[in-house]
Amino acid sequence: MPYLGGKEAVKELRRALSNPNVQADPLRYRNTVLRVIRMMSQGADVSSLFSEMVKACATVDVVQKKLVYIFLCSYATLNPELSLLVVNTLRKDCQDPNPMVRSLALRSMTNLRLPSLVEYVEQPLTAGLRDRAACVRRVAVLGWAKLSNLQPAADLDAAVVNELYSLLRDPDPVVVVNCLRALEEILKEEGGVVINKPITHHLLKRLKDCDVWGQCEVLRVLQRYRPQSDDELFDILSLLDPSLVSPHPPVMAATLSLFLSLCSDLPAVSLAALERVRGPLLSACGSSSREMRFAALCHVQLLLRSVPGLLGEHYKRFFCGYAEPAFIKQRKMQVLVELVNDDNVGMLLDELKGYCTDVSMDTAQTAIAAIGHIGRSYSDRSLEILTGLLTLKQEHITSAVVQTMRDLVWVCPQCSDTVCSALEGCEETLQDDQGRQALLWLLGVYGERLTSAPYTLEVFIDGVRSEASLGVKMELLTAAVRLFLTRPAEMQDMLGRLLHFCIEEERDMCVRDQALLYYRLLHCGIEETRKVLQGRRSDPSLGVLIGRQAEPISQWASSFNTMDALKKAAVETEMASRGSPEHVATKLKADLDLPETLDCCPDDALHSGSDSPGEHPDAPVDGVASDITLSLSPAVSPEEFERLWLQRHTSCLEHAEEQGCVWTEETVRCPLLRCCSPQSLQAAMQLVNIQTLAFTPPHTLPWRVFLYTHTQHTHATDSTLVLAQLQQEEAAEEMGAAGTRGQEVRVTLRQQPTDARALRVFVSVLSSVLHSLSSGSI
Incomplete structure (x- = not known):
């Protein structure tokens, strides 16, 4: 709200503006006007000088004209009647020989924003669209967009819209971009500017002539167009290819967004485009602008959801600098967690360990949480670092370590002994x-x-x-x-x-x-109290799986190059800090789109590779209804699973019967499973007490999943450990007379000690889960 400036100062300015001697001296007159603008910018109420300022705009001094127009545009709504006096001067200036004066007059005329003046503005704007000077055409095009806000779109002459469409072929690239923006504003109720094939190819050919923001605007509008053939699609992609590696991050991001939109049905082309932008993205992550670095890191996280190994060899580029702000350090640490693998885990953990003693408490706590996330796959090294941090006796470090250990034992129960001792x-x-x-x-x-x-x-x-x-x-x-x-x-x-x-x-x-x-x-x-309070001590299904499944690009493509990408956060890290992990597990599982029941598969869906059904007449078809139950206790670590599984290739296989273990293979025929999300797969298996330890990425063939469980008879104390590998090939087979396409999932099993009946129960339950997952409910 403007304050009431000194009355004497305003009176002095009025006398100066009305003084013939001041008006006769162009420099003094301009300085007086400048004093008025300075007082206005400081919040003083100088609206009483409106009449004097209207007279001051009748000058050949361009600088003074611009200052006066700034004043008039600011106070026009307070003096709508006096503003009519300005219009005649502005209309006269629209015919000035100087194109700068013409463009300034048009801009000021549309900035008055008075509905009563619309009829006086239309004719100069129409003439401005045909002006020989590009700067005037630029202002006139945007002036029609401003005018559309002052009157209903229905009252706008259709000839103006056609004129704007014709200006899309203007030789000046700024005029072309302004036309796109103006048409978007004028036709927003009709869905914006209409993009057809000729316009699309013309804009693509003119793309290199536009500035950075003009290219971004053109690329954004082109997302509405859909090529009519594959040949046209690849012609468009060829024209876009140079912009994909543009040194300007906004252009690169807009081009990639258009690429992903056009190639939504061509995942191989989309993956190739992601590979192409690796260099520009890394350059943006090292930008001198903090805002640019943060935005680039957020978009890197999106890409890693579909291509986890995209930047694996460049992990050092995401190490934190000492002078970087905390919000960039935290985002970099989230990226480092995504890039961890067997080769760099030691170096990454050492780097994160150094961040744990950062002067910023938020940075230190984020680093400790990152070590905890890595600990879900590399528990021994991570726990060694976390235990060492407890010896520092720092309040915020100890708190973060204890919270991380709590979350770690919830997903990795094999770490409980080490955590308890610490x-x-x-x-x-x-x-x-x-x-x-x-x-x-x-x-x-x-x-x-x-x-x-x-x-x-x-x-x-x-x-x-x-x-x-x-x-x-x-x-x-x-x-x-x-x-x-x-x-x-x-x-x-x-x-x-x-x-x-x-x-x-x-x-x-x-x-x-x-x-x-x-x-x-x-x-x-x-x-009864034990049944309520002494339930499961952990939930390994919430852990980060080794070989985490990559997400389809379509899940995040719409968020790329938008503000949504900046709002994405590490959901697991945030939720893990909200109280007891049981509450987090309950919410995560409630959000999964799982079927309410797991229907057993038909008998003909099971085919044994080692034991036929006739050899086990007492084998139950429904494992849930039998006297054999499945259990996740005791937990099996990934290292122990690998050791037991690799015994298959050693002399243990030759003496399997002597050691009480058996190898067998089963085949389950069901639709494609690789489209199933990892969270749904884990949760569905968890419902029947089968633990998912690892699986290969979806684009890897054959696709494998590694599972384990313990089978136990109702009145027995001993349990049987069952290790399983699911393998699905790409080839499909015909099923039934209707010609339904199906997939064969080969199940390789290792059981110790041998229990054929328990093995059949496990296969039956596993088959039920697979058919529920592939039934289309997920």
Whole structure:
């Protein structure tokens, strides 16, 4: 809101503007006008000088004209009647011999934004479209776009639209781009400018003549056009190819976006285009502009979702610089997590370890979380670094490490022993709520392995009256009840005191209701409480799979070169910091598009490669209904799976019967599975207690998936370990008289010890899952 400048200053300016001596001196007159503009820019109310400024625009001084027009455009809406006096001067200037004056007059006339002046503006704008000077045509084209906002589009003369379409072939490239923008604005209710084949090829041929932003505008508009034949498509791609490696990142991004739009049905061409932009993208990631670097890193993350190995050999380009801002460092670390492999994991972990002691707490916590993500595939090296960080006794580092360890044991249960041994004494350093909640969760779930767990909880229970965090109180309740189930003698008195306080004295209803729930649950009996609170300790299905499946380009192509790409974040990293991992697992699985039931496959869908059905007359068809159950415990690490699996190629295979192991092969015929998302595959297998450890990328043939489970009879104590490899070839076979196309999935199994009936149950359950996944519901 403008402030009321000094009245004397405004009066002095009025006297100066009206002084004939000042008007006779062009320099003094211009300086006086400049003083008015300076006061206006400082917020002073100089609207009372409108009449004097209207007179000041009648000059041959271009600089003074521009200053006066700035004033008139700012105050025209406050003085609509006096603005009519300006129009005549502006219309006169539109016929000035100087093209700069003509363009300035047209621009100022349209910037008045007064509906009452539209009829006076149309004729100069129409003449401006045919002006011999390119700068005037540029302004006139944009002037019609401004005019369309002052009157309904229906009132706009169709001849003007046709004139704008004809100007798409103007020799000046800026006029062409301005025409595109103007037509987009004028025809927005009709879907924007219409792009046909002649216009498309003309714009592509003129593309190199446009500036950077003009090229981006042309490429954006061309996404509406669809080639009518393959030959035309490849002709367009050939014209776009030079822009794909443009040194200007905006042009490169706009070209790639158009490439992906045109080649949505040609994945091989899309992948080749991604390979082509690798160099320009890397250059953009090293730009001197922070904003450009951040945008480039966000787009790199999109590309890595479909081509994980695209930048694998250039991982050092994503190492963080000391002076870089925290938001760029965090994004670079997210990219480094995507680029990790067997060859560079050691160097990447060492680099991330250095970031853990960064002066920025956010950067340090992001680095620790990145090490935790890498630990899902390389647990030993990551845990060694995380354990070493605990010795630093830094509050924010300890908190981030404990949260990362909590998330790590949830997806990698084989790390629990190392994590438990590292937790001793870290409660003294933890001060923030998130870190204490993570520690309490670990104490509740793995408290029987920690000798000091009850005494650590006792410290929390004794201080519960002064505890301000509701999340800590609720996590403390759960941890105390869980630990009571495994160490009742040590926890009985403490749990009683905690429940009494939360039920009788706690004012927060959430904490009180949770305490009442546990109190009543304990009255139902210990076994009933165990069923509720001592469920699964981990969920390996949420881990990052080795050989993670690449996403189709179509899933993110629409977000490329838009603001959506900048909003993408590491979803797993964000969700892992929100309380207990059980809540994260529940939400992730609820979001998966899975069938409500897993229907068993028909009997003829199973074909044994080693044992025929006649050899096992008692083998159940439905594994769920039998007395044999599947279980994920004990967990098998990727290293242990590989060791057991490779025994197939050693002398163990020759003496398999002596060692109590058996190899067999089964074949399941079902539609193509490689289109199934990795999350859906993991979750579907998890529902029937089959763990997915690894699989190859979808474009790799043959496509393989590695699984394991434990089979156990209802009344038996021993279990049978079943290792499985699913392999699917590209070739399809005819199924049935209707000619339905199908795929054969070859299942290679290793079982130890031998249990033929349990093996048939596993194959039956596995076949049910495969047919549910391939039924089209996912």
